[in-house]
Amino acid sequence: MSSEQKIEFYKGPAGGWGALRSVTNALLRQDIPIKGAKTLLSANQPDGFDCPGCAWPDRNHASTFEFCENGVKAVAAEATARRAGPELFAKHTVAELAEQSDFWLEDQGRLTHPMAYDAASDKYVPIEWDDAFARIARHLNALPDPDQAIFYTSGRASNEAAFLYQLFVREYGTNNFPDCSNMCHEPSGSGMRPQIGVGKGTVTLDDFEKADAIFIFGQNPGTNHPRMLGELRAASKRGARIVSFNPLRERGLERFADPQDKLEMATLGSTPISTHYFQLRVGGDFSAIKGMMKHVIEREDEAVARGEPSVLDHEFIAEHTTGFEALAADLRAEPWDVLVRESGLSEEQIRAAADVYLGAKSVIACWGMGITQHQHSVATIQMIGNLLMMRGNMGREGAGACPVRGHSNVQGDRTMGIWEKPPAALLDRLQKVFGFEPPRRNGVDTVEAIQSMLDGKGRVFFALGGNFAAATPDTYQTWKALKQCELTVHVTTKLNRSHVIHGREALILPCLGRTEIDMQAGGQQGVTVEDSMSMVHISMGINPPASEHLLSEPAIVARLAAATIGARSSTPWLWLVEDYARIRDKIEAVFDDFKDFNARVAHPGGFRLRNTASERVWNTASKKAVFFTHAVPLDTPSHRARARFAKKGDTIVFTLLTTRSHDQYNTTIYGMDDRYRGVFGQRRVVFINKEDIRALGMKDGDWVDIQTVWNDGQERRADRFKLVAYDIPRGNIAAYYPETNPLVPLSAVAENAGTPTSKSIPVVLVPHELPIQKLAEDEADGMVAAA
Numbered sequence: 001m002s003s004e005q006k007i008e009f010y011k012g013p014a015g016g017w018g019a020l021r022s023v024t025n026a027l028l029r030q031d032i033p034i035k036g037a038k039t040l041l042s043a044n045q046p047d048g049f050d051c052p053g054c055a056w057p058d059r060n061h062a063s064t065f066e067f068c069e070n071g072v073k074a075v076a077a078e079a080t081a082r083r084a085g086p087e088l089f090a091k092h093t094v095a096e097l098a099e100q101s102d103f104w105l106e107d108q109g110r111l112t113h114p115m116a117y118d119a120a121s122d123k124y125v126p127i128e129w130d131d132a133f134a135r136i137a138r139h140l141n142a143l144p145d146p147d148q149a150i151f152y153t154s155g156r157a158s159n160e161a162a163f164l165y166q167l168f169v170r171e172y173g174t175n176n177f178p179d180c181s182n183m184c185h186e187p188s189g190s191g192m193r194p195q196i197g198v199g200k201g202t203v204t205l206d207d208f209e210k211a212d213a214i215f216i217f218g219q220n221p222g223t224n225h226p227r228m229l230g231e232l233r234a235a236s237k238r239g240a241r242i243v244s245f246n247p248l249r250e251r252g253l254e255r256f257a258d259p260q261d262k263l264e265m266a267t268l269g270s271t272p273i274s275t276h277y278f279q280l281r282v283g284g285d286f287s288a289i290k291g292m293m294k295h296v297i298e299r300e301d302e303a304v305a306r307g308e309p310s311v312l313d314h315e316f317i318a319e320h321t322t323g324f325e326a327l328a329a330d331l332r333a334e335p336w337d338v339l340v341r342e343s344g345l346s347e348e349q350i351r352a353a354a355d356v357y358l359g360a361k362s363v364i365a366c367w368g369m370g371i372t373q374h375q376h377s378v379a380t381i382q383m384i385g386n387l388l389m390m391r392g393n394m395g396r397e398g399a400g401a402c403p404v405r406g407h408s409n410v411q412g413d414r415t416m417g418i419w420e421k422p423p424a425a426l427l428d429r430l431q432k433v434f435g436f437e438p439p440r441r442n443g444v445d446t447v448e449a450i451q452s453m454l455d456g457k458g459r460v461f462f463a464l465g466g467n468f469a470a471a472t473p474d475t476y477q478t479w480k481a482l483k484q485c486e487l488t489v490h491v492t493t494k495l496n497r498s499h500v501i502h503g504r505e506a507l508i509l510p511c512l513g514r515t516e517i518d519m520q521a522g523g524q525q526g527v528t529v530e531d532s533m534s535m536v537h538i539s540m541g542i543n544p545p546a547s548e549h550l551l552s553e554p555a556i557v558a559r560l561a562a563a564t565i566g567a568r569s570s571t572p573w574l575w576l577v578e579d580y581a582r583i584r585d586k587i588e589a590v591f592d593d594f595k596d597f598n599a600r601v602a603h604p605g606g607f608r609l610r611n612t613a614s615e616r617v618w619n620t621a622s623k624k625a626v627f628f629t630h631a632v633p634l635d636t637p638s639h640r641a642r643a644r645f646a647k648k649g650d651t652i653v654f655t656l657l658t659t660r661s662h663d664q665y666n667t668t669i670y671g672m673d674d675r676y677r678g679v680f681g682q683r684r685v686v687f688i689n690k691e692d693i694r695a696l697g698m699k700d701g702d703w704v705d706i707q708t709v710w711n712d713g714q715e716r717r718a719d720r721f722k723l724v725a726y727d728i729p730r731g732n733i734a735a736y737y738p739e740t741n742p743l744v745p746l747s748a749v750a751e752n753a754g755t756p757t758s759k760s761i762p763v764v765l766v767p768h769e770l771p772i773q774k775l776a777e778d779e780a781d782g783m784v785a786a787a
Contacts (some may be wrong), residue, residue, distance in 0.1 A: 010675055014256045015069075015270075097500045105497065114128070114132045115508040136560060139460050148460065153178075158553065158554070163583060167571065167586075182446035182754060183471060185406075191381030194626060196401070201532060201611075212360035212362050213240060214232065215364070236273055241356045249726075251677075252273070283636065286380045289387055292387060294336070297328055298332075312390055321389055361398075364393075365402065376633045420443035426590070453484055459485055468490075487505045488505075488506045510551075512552045516546065520577060526540040537601065654762070655763075658761075659736060684735075685723075685724045686724060689732075696765060702722070704768055
């Protein structure tokens, strides 16, 4: 971590020697250089553990030596020699801990004992495990309605833990399962299921070897999924076209030096990634994609008029789809000037992107949260599906849809039934296998859970992992909601913001990490995870537990279930966790796709779950893939905010997108640098076009406060941010979360998905009034979020 605060343009490629230096620093920082190096040798190996970072798959899980810079940071943070034991909590009141930065809290090290909040001293004090489970059970069983309990899930939970968790909660009597999917890729599933019958990506890594063109929408793999750059590099080297759409210039989409390529490292070389890079306006993806499709239809009409070969895959469209004629008519009628204005690209740029699509036999489309966290994200994802299907790029080699998910098992958790809107077939199977009547009413998603707690209905909050208080929108409303709870409980490995924003009673339950040995009565256990491409494989920890007082996540869930509903449940909770193979047998009994689960996962590399869309089997209402027709969004919050201020010539409304730094994974802050964007030793910065700085009457390096423009009368602001001139389209700005989460209203959610629209918030910038000296002092303390 840099100690010097500076803005310094980064000239190198993504990866390269900078990544290796960062790896070394990450290991040294956690005081584990030798242990950490040995641990990394077991990352993503058949007899080792699955990386606890992102969900990008391995090229060959059975033999390759794969890890990335951010994976190293995740592993080092988990395998740290530092400990946050009872002595830490004895030294600090919760009020004092709440004054520390998010970075400081997690940097204290691994939690070692279960802790309970003592209101009299305002401190966490040790508690025995049995007493902790009894306390939670007492609260849960005292609720008059099971729906007054909320059970959050992080995407790091294993399949085994997630399966037991959903089973316990449904036996308890609720479907209240807000999870991290609600805040990231919920629109992907919501858009894809009615369109192609599955809510998952249809491609594998083998398809990346065969694709002629790869389109990347709203994603920054260099920071968020660094191992993906290896696939893009290989595709670039063999001549595939890579087309990137992103408001920001991201180094990982420009050039990459593979740290495992000796020649490239020795010569200080690098590989170009994007053959085309289009910097559209924030939220302009919908119009850009629709413009590409309009270009395709125009070329098709010209080909028909000239008697030339069709540019569409009419055979695929006729046999496998419905709705195409309506879409084609809508595309012909769409004015180019609307598409140009709303995308922020020129007509020539849109046509150039479409020509790459037309020139490719096989096309993959990838997207990330730059697509999903918008009001019209579901429609945008369906437009991506439309584009792919026009030329049959769905369900064949080298082609398909690739939503790139974040947490290592966020997709697996949903597969296991962590879903507030469970399908009837899942509930029917649970009833058949376990002999109880599951609740049939839908539960609450993440935003609805916050509102439920605010309204006083949600009274007990239990989190299996994650950092709910920092990850969620409308920060101060969320904090108010959590503080109103009678009990908050967090299963975690390290201290974070959520533990100091607590209910009247609170518990911190420390668990084993992915890298640690999990010993149960049946011997050492492995857990399974599912990556972004539906590959399921086993993960075995290799390090001794950070403390003898830690329990595994499956054990915590099973013991809580036994304490809460054991007397009225026929499920043998404690027997199941003696050997996780027993849990996998139950998973197999509930999910047909997991037939022979234990045998298949024992094979090096595991197995791939069936994906019907990749077989051109469409589990939709019509039993065909669906072309959806959508109008260009012209009434977004940013449209309305700009119209509201149109008569105020001196007020500029910006569209804010929130983003991660390179020293960050979700809400976990590893350091204060963002190397590729040239930001060092600080986080409270705003990336803004230099012409917009001039239009504000300010200069690069000035300080501003950010204020949301919304229609509910609430003031939302985030203060003390430094202007940083950056290559971003005018009218758009970017800043890091969670610092900017207070600016995202609870009501700002994606249509038909409920995901917070953190990538498209209308804001204004006003000069900050504090003296520069005071600002510098605050910056030196990092991100301070007082409770």
